[in-house]
Amino acid sequence: MLAGNASAPVSKGLMLPRWLTSEHPLPWLFPSVAILLVFGLYPVLYSLWLTFFKRNPATRVEKFDPSWNWSKLVADERVWDAVQVTLTYTFTALILQLVLGMLIALLLDCDRKGFGVFRALMTLPLVVPPAVTGMMFLLMYDGSFGVISHTLYDLGIISKDAPLLANHSTALFSVILVDVWQWTPFMVLIMLAGLRALPRDPFEAAAIDGATDIQAFFKLTLPMMSKIIALAVLIRGVDLFRVFDYVKVMTDSGPGTATETLTAYAGTIYFKSANFPYASTIAIFTLLVVLIVANIFIKIFKVRF
């Protein structure tokens, strides 16, 4: 710590290098950029490089053959099934989270006593790791003793002969619900922040003109919130598209391939078949889809960060 008069010139002995005392951001950004390059860009480039090799599982020889994995991917029916499952998962979960998030945010957007506690409670699911959430729900869905399964049996909604996660018609939706449980609060927080930032004057004017709450919502709230909604959709959409934890923990892509998303399929090829080049191809393909769709979305909805 420097002692003495703060306005006194710093003695020469304590002079720091100019770049360290500079206000220019570049020196300070450098470590972050380096970390990003090492842990972000390098793995992606390495994965991309791997996609150009054909691996022989018997000899483990990887032969340079740039089109092999990509041709295989195009012809692989499981990839296209996985695309379908991923899209279903993403859109269903996104719509549910968006609608629920907005509704809950509207409910919590007031300063009545006790609502602060509700707002704080809403964040709790977000701090649970997704794999743990998956395990928690796996227990609750268990066909023998799970509380959710038993409640649904008792209500006559499902049959005891068709456990939720082992039935191809219910498994995907059951996993989506877990995602909704965990990530709706994220939407709530974003929407709530947006609602709190809205100007009050237009709403007061609308009220004077006799607009109902529903009219005010559709004519004022939604248009004014459109940018923030687009941002939330973008962030969650990308996250949903690369879902892995819940599927891996709860169904391991099953039954059959009913819950097999693109990332889950890549995981299967990586872990079970140990075909690293093909697993990388599926992963890079997923990344490309996300990049293209996200960029189109950004252009159309003019999302600004």
Place this chain on the structure above:
Amino acid sequence: MSFKSHDQQNFIIKSANDFTNKRISKRTFLRNMGLAGVGLSAFATGMLGGARPFKGNMALAAGETPEDVANFLREAGKPFAGTTIRYTSESTPPTVVLDQLKTEFTELTGINVEIEIVPLEQVLAKATQDVQGQLGTYDIYYLDQAWTASFAQDTIDPRQYYKDKPDLAMPGFDFADFSDALVEGICLYEGKWIGLPFDIPIFTLMYRKDILEKHGLEIPKTYDEFTKSVELITAAEKENGIFGTGLQAKSGHYSLECDWTQAVWGHGGSIFGPDKKFSGNDAEAVEGLKWYMNLLKNSPANSVASTWDGQWQMGASGQIALCQSWAEFFPGWNADDSKVKGLWEMTTPLQGPASLRGRDSVGFGEIPNWGHQGGSSIALSKYSKNADAAWLFLQWACSKDIMTRCTLAGGFAPMRTSSYNDPRIVARKKLEGAGTTRHLDVVLDTINNHMASEPDVAIWAGVANNEIPTELGKLLTGQEYNGDPQACMDQIAKLVDLKVEEADLL
């Protein structure tokens, strides 16, 4: 709540108390928590891909390393004191016991042993990465029998190492004490031992004697008799929550492939033909699959979501009456606090309506027989930087005394022929409850006379864990194939034949 959950919760509470009272270290506590988690159905079925159930009592494995072996280890281990050797393994019963006993080895040699316990598929991925880059991250590989061909070139033949390193050769190690059947089925590839046989789960027939007696049923000996008994029991007992049998039919999981393979062999079929083409879609194999699909109708609904762990729970909680599956389930099903203690009995596996296919009528070294084995070996990595220290550990882990004590702790089958006649094991043959070994004679008979083994081919690990159980899962859960086993098997044949061709194995 199942019995198993109850036991595990008690285990967690006991471990927490031990830790609070400083009876165990933080590390041991964390390890215990991990072990407890392994058995919870959510964790096991999901995160760990269905860990194999273990209901052991470590106190029963208490003992001391024989003096001559201890002296050898003290002397031979001196140059390696402080070395750490590593390997990664599935959470199998012998691994769990060995993980507890390894401190004895460290005390004698000063060599530390780190065992990473991860799901089976991750063991495969880690080992594959290690050999691909010849990294030597792991000194020892845990190798499922299905991976023997894949790793044959990456391991050191233990018999050769024993000869090459006389200073490190454990006295009385006795390679001949591993039965020929086990060696051939688990660790022999083109004349080379790729490792030491370590674990032998094998299919036998287990039955609830009280339920058979109640319905006046004989112990089934053939597949047809089994089907009749299962159907009768389901019809009579389903309302009481008891089914004829239970399966490990989780789609996409190796456990389903194991069930399917047993059904195929049992009906006179095979996985590959002599031309190295997939033969699981021929008449015998499809008959086996039809038989299996009928069993599913007579099993708890959760069978299609269960691996071996789920099937174990069905047996332990009294949900099923007959089960052809892993013999290592038996001790846990007869544990003292089991609701069905003393009610389960074991006999040799069922024999099929058709005769077995001969060894010359199948491909890739497959061994068709009545009892599917799912063994494993532990092998010395060719890329290890601590091969000598790791070799000492391997010899100790697979020595007669330690293998016998592993069996005493958990009741699962020993790899050593001499263990079956060890007085400590013989003394427990009449026990009904915890620590019983009354099933081991049947296990030994099955190993020696009825042991079946999957093909030894490098693509097998992938195919057995992915294509076969995934497509079977689609069939069994109605996602595809409209209930037509032939269509499902034709699709699998297409996928497997393509893999064989791509790997230039034809």
